[in-house]
Amino acid sequence: MAVVDIALTQQANPPLADDEAHFNSSLEAILVPRVVGSRGHQQVRNYLVTSLKSLGFQTEVDEFKERVPILGEVTFANVIGYINPQALNFLALACHYDSKYFAEDPGFVGATDSAVPCALLLNTAKTLNSYLLQQFRNRNDLGLMLIFFDGEEAFRDWTRTDSLYGSRHLARKYSQMPNPVASARGRIPRHIDRIEVLVLLDLIGARNPKFASFFENTSGLHTSLVQIEQTLRASGQLEGNNKMFLNRPAGGFTDDDHRPFLEENVPILHLIATPFPTQWHTPNDNAANLHWPSIRNFNRIFRNFVYQYMTQHSKPVDLRFHRR
Numbered sequence: 001m002a003v004v005d006i007a008l009t010q011q012a013n014p015p016l017a018d019d020e021a022h023f024n025s026s027l028e029a030i031l032v033p034r035v036v037g038s039r040g041h042q043q044v045r046n047y048l049v050t051s052l053k054s055l056g057f058q059t060e061v062d063e064f065k066e067r068v069p070i071l072g073e074v075t076f077a078n079v080i081g082y083i084n085p086q087a088l089n090f091l092a093l094a095c096h097y098d099s100k101y102f103a104e105d106p107g108f109v110g111a112t113d114s115a116v117p118c119a120l121l122l123n124t125a126k127t128l129n130s131y132l133l134q135q136f137r138n139r140n141d142l143g144l145m146l147i148f149f150d151g152e153e154a155f156r157d158w159t160r161t162d163s164l165y166g167s168r169h170l171a172r173k174y175s176q177m178p179n180p181v182a183s184a185r186g187r188i189p190r191h192i193d194r195i196e197v198l199v200l201l202d203l204i205g206a207r208n209p210k211f212a213s214f215f216e217n218t219s220g221l222h223t224s225l226v227q228i229e230q231t232l233r234a235s236g237q238l239e240g241n242n243k244m245f246l247n248r249p250a251g252g253f254t255d256d257d258h259r260p261f262l263e264e265n266v267p268i269l270h271l272i273a274t275p276f277p278t279q280w281h282t283p284n285d286n287a288a289n290l291h292w293p294s295i296r297n298f299n300r301i302f303r304n305f306v307y308q309y310m311t312q313h314s315k316p317v318d319l320r321f322h323r324r
Helices: 020-030 039-054 111-127 129-138 165-176 216-234 292-311
Strands: 058-068 072-083 089-096 142-149 195-202 211-213 245-249 268-272
Touching: 020 039, 020 111, 039 058, 039 072, 039 111, 058 165, 072 129, 072 165, 089 111, 089 292, 111 129, 111 142, 111 195, 111 292, 129 142, 129 292, 142 165, 142 195, 142 292, 195 216, 211 216, 216 245, 216 268, 216 292
Parallel strands: 089 142, 089 195, 195 268, 211 245
Antiparallel strands: 058 072, 072 142
């Protein structure tokens, strides 16, 4: 089936042009029940790996077993892709690909949570692919990392131990891993320290979302999103009048896959709709209740943001908190 038929108002030039067919096919492949350990989960995992490899990403699967409430021992697998894997630093784009377990609703697909974010990341990589591969032939300062976390959802009740299984495991692994670029270990000792900023997408795809800035040290990046939205709207490349990115602090903390990385002093840009979509964790979080104009607008804004980050990166960006 065709998930969405996208019609553009005004097309951008490559590499910032839309690729509607790719987004549609990606979302269709991911928008299935994908509880950890299920057949759908394995299918989506395989799709992510295959998609990343086809785009020229060096791919890593971080697989591990853990006992969880209700289901017992299950196998988790974070999927990570690198463009320019020997770079000194990375822009990391992330989301989770598992869907929540509901005994009473085995067909739950989690469209906003987080099938759409997964499709957005793949589509961003696809539309920018030729630029990225050409750009990184001649530079070693920056690479792109895509992370698809497993096991974000709680199996019973959200606690520090029943949630964020994949991100906790990967943050621990990367914090214990020496920087594989030996010449840079004096300045960047751990693999996790190579992440300049982790941009986490979650709960995207409902009507008229709002995104505020959660962290002061990445407020400048959030402001960039505000400005990109203004520019695209002025040039007729966005639909409707909803202002998506708000130039104000969020005023609180929302627990999510970024937390284990935040605890390792990785700068975080958390792009989660607040308030949460009304269909969150209900059977209504499905394709029928997605709001395509909001998805298209987010996709264009985010693609421009990633492109600008890459093209304007002339020196390492240090947004970490430093103890005095």
